[in-house]
Amino acid sequence: MSLATLDTADARKGGGFGSRGTRTYQAPPSTQTAPTTAQPIQRSVTQPSAATGTAAAATRGGLFGGGFAGSLLRGLAIGGLVGLLLGHGLGGMAGFLGLLLQAALIGIVAMLVFRFLAARRQPAPAGAPASMAREGVEQPRSALGGLGGMGGLGGGQTRPQQAPAQRGVKDAVGLTGADFDSFERILGEVQGAFSREDYGALRTLTTLEVYGYLTEELRDNEARGVRNQVSEVKLLQGDLAEAWREGTTDYATVAMRYSMRDRMVDRATGQSAPGSVDDVTETTEVWTFTRTRGGAWTLSAIQDA
Numbered sequence: 001m002s003l004a005t006l007d008t009a010d011a012r013k014g015g016g017f018g019s020r021g022t023r024t025y026q027a028p029p030s031t032q033t034a035p036t037t038a039q040p041i042q043r044s045v046t047q048p049s050a051a052t053g054t055a056a057a058a059t060r061g062g063l064f065g066g067g068f069a070g071s072l073l074r075g076l077a078i079g080g081l082v083g084l085l086l087g088h089g090l091g092g093m094a095g096f097l098g099l100l101l102q103a104a105l106i107g108i109v110a111m112l113v114f115r116f117l118a119a120r121r122q123p124a125p126a127g128a129p130a131s132m133a134r135e136g137v138e139q140p141r142s143a144l145g146g147l148g149g150m151g152g153l154g155g156g157q158t159r160p161q162q163a164p165a166q167r168g169v170k171d172a173v174g175l176t177g178a179d180f181d182s183f184e185r186i187l188g189e190v191q192g193a194f195s196r197e198d199y200g201a202l203r204t205l206t207t208l209e210v211y212g213y214l215t216e217e218l219r220d221n222e223a224r225g226v227r228n229q230v231s232e233v234k235l236l237q238g239d240l241a242e243a244w245r246e247g248t249t250d251y252a253t254v255a256m257r258y259s260m261r262d263r264m265v266d267r268a269t270g271q272s273a274p275g276s277v278d279d280v281t282e283t284t285e286v287w288t289f290t291r292t293r294g295g296a297w298t299l300s301a302i303q304d305a
Contacts, residue, residue: 017043017213018301020253020288021246024048028241028286029170034255034305038286041301045209173243173250180238182297183254183289188233190299191260194218195230206299207290225266226273232261232280241286248293255305257284 016039020026024046027037186205193201197218203211221228238256245251259282264273272278288301 015039015043016041016286016301016303018207018210018288018299019044019046020301021046021244021249021251021290023242023244023251024301028253028255028288028303031239031241031255033237033239033257034241034284034286036305038255038303038305041303043213044301171240171243172245173252175240175243175252179252179297180254183252183256183287184235184238186289186297186299187235187256187258187287191230191233195228197222197227204298210299210301221264222267225268226264227267228262229265230260230262232259234259236282245293250291250293251288251300252290252297253286253288253301255284255286257282259283 018041020028020041024041024044025048027040030037189201190205192198193205194214199215199218202214206214235256235258238254238258241253241255243250243252259280261278261280263276263278265271265276266273284305286303286305287299288303289297290300291297
C-alpha cells in the first residue's frame with residue numbers, strides 16, 4: 001500500500017509505514033527473500049526519540065562512561081584533583097598521573113568482567129531447539145498451504161536457512177509453524193479486505209495505526225472515483241528477518257515475495273482506470289507483525305523491499 005496519492009493501479013509499492021516498537025527506525029536484517037535493505041519507516045506514531053531512548057541512555061556517561069565502573073573512575077579522578085589542588089606540587093602531579101593510569105586499568109578490567117558476565121546471562125531464543133542454532137541446519141519443513149509455502153515456491157518446500165550472520169540468534173520469541181501460517185494468512189486476508197474495502201476485517205487484522213493508514217488510502221481512492229482491485233494473491237517466498245520481545249509484546253518481521261493481480265478500476269463503470277495494467281506482478285515487502293503474548297498476530301508495519 002502506498003503513502004502518496006496514486007497515479008497508477010499499483011497501490012502497494014513505495015516507502016514504509018507503521019511501528020516496530022523500539023526498532024521502528026532500525027533497518028530489519030536482510031534475508032534471502034529480501035537481500036537488500038528495506039525502505040525506512042516514513043510514517044509512524046512512534047517518535048524517533050522514544051524508539052532510540054534506550055540506546056541513547058546506554059551511551060551516556062561522559063568521559064568515564066556510566067555504571068559502577070564510571071562512578072569509580074570519576075571518584076578517583078576527583079580525589080586526585082583535590083590532592084593536587086591542596087599543594088602537592090610536581091610530586092602531586094606525578095602521583096595523580098599514576099593514579100589515573102591505575103584507575104584506567106581498573107576500569108578496563110571491570111568492563112571486561114561485566115561483559116563476560118552479561119554474555120553468560122544472555123538467554124537462548126525461547127522455544128528454539130539447539131539444532132537450529134548450528135550453521136547449515138535447515139528449519140523444519142513447512143506445513144503451510146493455501147497461498148504457498150513460507151520460504152518456498154509453493155507449499156511443502158523447506159524454508160530457507162537463516163543468513164549466516166543471523167543464524168540461531170534472530171528469533172528471540174520462539175516462532176512455530178503455526179505462527180508462520182498466521183503470517184501467510186494475514187497477507188492474503190489483508191489484501192482481500194483492502195480490495196473489498198472491508199473496514200471491519202482490516203481493523204481485525206491490523207493494529208489501529210496501520211488501520212488508519214489503510215483506511216485513509218481507501219478514502220482517497222473513493223474521493224478520486226476509483227477502486228483498487230487485488231486478486232490472485234500467492235506467496236512465493238518468505239523468511240524471518242527477526243523476532244523479539246518488548247515486555248509482554250512480541251514482534252516478528254518477515255520478508256515476503258508474493259504475486260498478485262493488482263489494478264485500479266473506475267467505481268462507476270468498473271473499467272480499468274487510466275494507467276492501470278491488468279497483469280500479475282511480483283512484489284517483495286517486509287511485514288512486521290505484533291501480538292500481546294498469548295494473543296493473535298496483527299499487522300503493525302509494511303516496508304517496501
